[in-house]
Amino acid sequence: MKAKFPFVFRLIFIVFLIAYNPCYISAGNNVQEENQEITIENVDHKHDGVEEHVAEHEGDHKTDTAPLLFIILSIIIGVATRHFVKKSPFPFTVLLLIIGLALGLSNRLGYLDLLSGISEAVNFAAHIDPHMLLFIFLPILIFEASYAMDLHTFKKTSTNAILLAVPGILIALGLTGALAIGLGYAGVGLLDWDWPLALMFGAIISATDPVAVVALLKELGASKKLGTLIEGESLLNDGTAIVLFMVFFLGITGEASGNSPIFEFFRVAFGGLLIGAVFGYIVIYWIKHVFNDALVETSLVIASAYLTFYIAEHTFHVSGVLGLVALGLIIGGVGRSRISPQVEHFMHEFWELAGFIANCLIFLIVGIVVAERSVFNLNDFLLLGIFYIGIHIVRAIVIALLYPLMKKAGYGLPKKDAIIVWYGALRGAIGLALALIVAGVDDQYIPAHIKDQFLFFTAGIVTLTLLINASTIKYLVNYLGLTKISPAKAMMVNNARQYLHESTENQIERLKSDRFIKKSNWETVSRYLPSDHQEEIADDVKGKDAIYELRKRFLEAEKSSYWHQFKDGLLGPVGVKLLSDNMSYLLDEGGTVPLSDRKDLEEDWKIPEILNKVSHWPLVGKWAKDWYLDRMMLSYDCCVSFVMAQEELLKLLESLIRSEKEDKKLLKIIESEINENRIEGQTFLRNLRKNYSGVYKAVSTTQAIRSLLNYESKTIERLQKRGRIDSGEASRMMKAIDQRLKQLQKSPPEIKDDESNTN
Numbered sequence: 001m002k003a004k005f006p007f008v009f010r011l012i013f014i015v016f017l018i019a020y021n022p023c024y025i026s027a028g029n030n031v032q033e034e035n036q037e038i039t040i041e042n043v044d045h046k047h048d049g050v051e052e053h054v055a056e057h058e059g060d061h062k063t064d065t066a067p068l069l070f071i072i073l074s075i076i077i078g079v080a081t082r083h084f085v086k087k088s089p090f091p092f093t094v095l096l097l098i099i100g101l102a103l104g105l106s107n108r109l110g111y112l113d114l115l116s117g118i119s120e121a122v123n124f125a126a127h128i129d130p131h132m133l134l135f136i137f138l139p140i141l142i143f144e145a146s147y148a149m150d151l152h153t154f155k156k157t158s159t160n161a162i163l164l165a166v167p168g169i170l171i172a173l174g175l176t177g178a179l180a181i182g183l184g185y186a187g188v189g190l191l192d193w194d195w196p197l198a199l200m201f202g203a204i205i206s207a208t209d210p211v212a213v214v215a216l217l218k219e220l221g222a223s224k225k226l227g228t229l230i231e232g233e234s235l236l237n238d239g240t241a242i243v244l245f246m247v248f249f250l251g252i253t254g255e256a257s258g259n260s261p262i263f264e265f266f267r268v269a270f271g272g273l274l275i276g277a278v279f280g281y282i283v284i285y286w287i288k289h290v291f292n293d294a295l296v297e298t299s300l301v302i303a304s305a306y307l308t309f310y311i312a313e314h315t316f317h318v319s320g321v322l323g324l325v326a327l328g329l330i331i332g333g334v335g336r337s338r339i340s341p342q343v344e345h346f347m348h349e350f351w352e353l354a355g356f357i358a359n360c361l362i363f364l365i366v367g368i369v370v371a372e373r374s375v376f377n378l379n380d381f382l383l384l385g386i387f388y389i390g391i392h393i394v395r396a397i398v399i400a401l402l403y404p405l406m407k408k409a410g411y412g413l414p415k416k417d418a419i420i421v422w423y424g425a426l427r428g429a430i431g432l433a434l435a436l437i438v439a440g441v442d443d444q445y446i447p448a449h450i451k452d453q454f455l456f457f458t459a460g461i462v463t464l465t466l467l468i469n470a471s472t473i474k475y476l477v478n479y480l481g482l483t484k485i486s487p488a489k490a491m492m493v494n495n496a497r498q499y500l501h502e503s504t505e506n507q508i509e510r511l512k513s514d515r516f517i518k519k520s521n522w523e524t525v526s527r528y529l530p531s532d533h534q535e536e537i538a539d540d541v542k543g544k545d546a547i548y549e550l551r552k553r554f555l556e557a558e559k560s561s562y563w564h565q566f567k568d569g570l571l572g573p574v575g576v577k578l579l580s581d582n583m584s585y586l587l588d589e590g591g592t593v594p595l596s597d598r599k600d601l602e603e604d605w606k607i608p609e610i611l612n613k614v615s616h617w618p619l620v621g622k623w624a625k626d627w628y629l630d631r632m633m634l635s636y637d638c639c640v641s642f643v644m645a646q647e648e649l650l651k652l653l654e655s656l657i658r659s660e661k662e663d664k665k666l667l668k669i670i671e672s673e674i675n676e677n678r679i680e681g682q683t684f685l686r687n688l689r690k691n692y693s694g695v696y697k698a699v700s701t702t703q704a705i706r707s708l709l710n711y712e713s714k715t716i717e718r719l720q721k722r723g724r725i726d727s728g729e730a731s732r733m734m735k736a737i738d739q740r741l742k743q744l745q746k747s748p749p750e751i752k753d754d755e756s757n758t759n
Helices: 004-019 066-084 092-108 116-126 130-148 151-165 167-185 195-205 211-220 224-252 261-288 294-315 320-334 341-373 378-406 415-423 429-439 448-480 487-511 522-526 543-567 573-588 599-605 609-614 621-659 664-691 693-721 727-746
Strands: 036-044 050-058
Touching (some): 066 092, 066 116, 066 341, 092 116, 092 341, 092 448, 116 341, 130 224, 130 294, 130 320, 130 429, 151 167, 151 378, 151 573, 167 195, 167 378, 211 224, 211 448, 224 261, 224 320, 224 415, 224 429, 261 294, 294 341, 341 429, 341 448, 341 543, 378 415, 378 448, 429 448, 487 522, 487 543, 543 573, 543 664, 573 621, 664 693, 693 727
Antiparallel strands (some): 036 050
């Protein structure tokens, strides 16, 4: 680790040298700029060497490269911070904030004057247009967060998220506004603040930013439900906070529409959600007709994110944030199976990269703005401390008031989780951008000293919550024991580690007989064996807890099987969503329900007979018949995948039995439940083949074609790995497969009426 830091300093020094441009430095004399005559000499050999001189006068137009340099520096600083300072006690985003504070303070004190290129880049960040900050970064940050969120988990936690984001934020801004007015009455400060200003400040300071907390919870292995609740609340909270801010801001500046504030709130909020939903389903419909084209699908999603925000904010003047939330949830949830399987992983990687770059830029900007533009006096620090403590008290009151409802909604809210929800409500870039909007308004609406106070208090609270809360929440999570696993799960982890250790030890014995490496230092090799550390578990692990954990493990494996089948082209987009959603609901039961309890799935497989009858009616008959046949094809598709998944689970079961690490009695129970599922699926397929021979023949033909093309694809991959074909030939062969898959998707095998018992 020590050897890396000199390299970091050398890297930063080189960047500074590149950014250093002596032509920007003033020598203290007034240098008069002169127009230069540029002469271009062209020799025309066809006219015996006659020279033509073309002279033109140009003004000295200097291009402002400060924004470009700032982007380059931000990415380099972000990458260096992430790579070289991994063991820091501060989260990644907090380190960026600290670096931004250092850059801003250095520039404010004049230390960067000799490096004018760096100084201009920092000045650009310090005086960035807050509207540009919102329009450029919010589509990336909001869409990336909502797109990556598990839709099922979000739906289960959405009630609590909405409680915190709507009534919760209304209570919070009211109490925060009352605190500001109370400070004025107490003579501590803020004597010129009135209720509209105080409530607007409450709206600004209520916008949360969970980036650091959610990343830390994932790293520590805390509950996915808790992370989703915090992130979901923040997404909705940001939209609500901006809507409320604009209601107060437009009223103060005299630009309000004249409608009721309550009406405006609902118009802006639901209008944004509607626009996001409309664009979401348009994108899904478009992507459904694109096949394995990463550039088209990814570009379409990027454009839809920015277009949704732009049209919502600029054209209809509704909430662009809530529009992005709706768009991201629809594309990432409903539309996940519509994105081509080969493109989906690339799409997630792209948005993760975009989010990383956006966070690098935005947290550096936050630090620079705080250091460069804050105007304050000693009394303001006292007020800042009061506000910092006050927002935590307000947050505690909000959670306490809503807790009776929150503990019963969705997954509920355990008390320990509620403490993290309280302490993890960080403030970030959105609140600062709103404060910058206030700072840019004319003095006739808001006096200059009040604008300075708005910016200082907001910037200060953003800084304190990131430096204190984000840096210490790790210790709070560990203290509350939120990363501890159940005794039954700990026992399974121990069994897996022991099996892994024994397996690798056996591999060493096999390697000793390899003639190329048998002379190796096996004592040194043994040091690289996996750790056999055992988790401490209670001696009295109950049998029912162990079976619950086993069932959850098999349900996760079954869910994974469906997505692998989808990626291999063996399961359609509607089928994978249906089966995957069923797994999510069973996982919510925590393993208490037997694996064979699939009544909901069986109901989904059933083909409504009413469609068969309606298919013979005039006018709607053709539509009903197409729907009827599609439903039968979906049932077949799901059932075949279901049986295949059960067979994969039986293989997993056999491996657990061979390992001799799990309770054999419990494994026998699991085996009987899986076999019951397999028999149920096979029975359904036999009945389908018997009663609907035409449909069965068509859909089984489709399945056979998919399997053949999937085999061809894997064979091409093997040929390329063995060097029998090069990458260009492999790419052309893969494109040919894509064309045939696309043709199959457009024109599946026909179902002949005389082969189908649809009468």
